[in-house]
Amino acid sequence: MYPDWKNRSILIADDDLSSHLLLGEILKPTGIKIYPAYDGTEAFSAFIENPGIQVIIMDIRMPEMNGVETTRLIRKYRSDVPIIAYSALNQPEYKHLMKKLNVEEFLLKPVHPNTILSTLSRYLDPQPMVPSNMDIFLS
Numbered sequence: 001m002y003p004d005w006k007n008r009s010i011l012i013a014d015d016d017l018s019s020h021l022l023l024g025e026i027l028k029p030t031g032i033k034i035y036p037a038y039d040g041t042e043a044f045s046a047f048i049e050n051p052g053i054q055v056i057i058m059d060i061r062m063p064e065m066n067g068v069e070t071t072r073l074i075r076k077y078r079s080d081v082p083i084i085a086y087s088a089l090n091q092p093e094y095k096h097l098m099k100k101l102n103v104e105e106f107l108l109k110p111v112h113p114n115t116i117l118s119t120l121s122r123y124l125d126p127q128p129m130v131p132s133n134m135d136i137f138l139s
Contacts, residue, residue, distance in 0.1 A: 003117065006031035008124045009052050013043035013070060014059035014086065019109070023057065026113045032124075040065025044073050053081065055123045058103075060087040060094050068094070071101045082123040086111070 005027075012023055015038050024034060035050055037043035041064040047053055056074065060067040071083055085098045088109040095106055105119055 002029040003121060003125060004031060005120075005124055008054055009033035009035065009050065010120070010124075011035045011037060011043060011046055011050070011053045011056045013037040013040065013046075013056065013062065013067065015039055015062040016059070019059070019086070023116065026116050027120075030117075039063045040067060040070035043070050047074055047081075048077065055120060056081060056083045057086045058083050060085060060089050060098070068097050068101070071098065071103060075101055084119060 008030075010027075010032060012020060012034055014020060014023075017038075020036055020038075027034060035046045035053060037046045039062045043056075043058070043062075044065070047056065058067045058071055062070070065073075067085065067087070071085075074081065074083065079102070082104045083101075084105040084107060085094075085103045086107050086109065087094065090108055098106060104123070107115065107119065
């Protein structure tokens with residue numbers, strides 16, 4: 001079963017066309033709106049022009065502006081949007097830089113489709129309401 005994300009949207013920032021095609025195929029059954037960007041400058045522009053974007057999947061090495069710089073700009077503009085770093089670079093310095101920029105997740109390519117779906121679910125699916133202690137006493 002795929003989640004129903006017809007009313008959700010994400011930005012995928014990656015200079016690799018095959019990554020876009022793969023993620024598009026994984027996400028197609030969910031109905032999610034995907035905003036593609038192929039470099040950091042394009043990603044930042046797409047983010048600014050589409051304020052409804054709820055999650056960003058961000059590659060680190062891209063032309064024009066890399067994922068670290070793009071993330072830094074996005075965080076200055078809006079700090080509440082979840083960003084998932086998605087990269088083939090398994091280097092501690094990149095992970096450290098992205099962590100300093102409050103990136104929520106760091107996924108290494110290639111990634112299993114279930115990992116993409118479960119990771120996005122943490123940010124796109126509404127959390128169940130847990131009653132507070134006060135709610136219990138008022139019942």
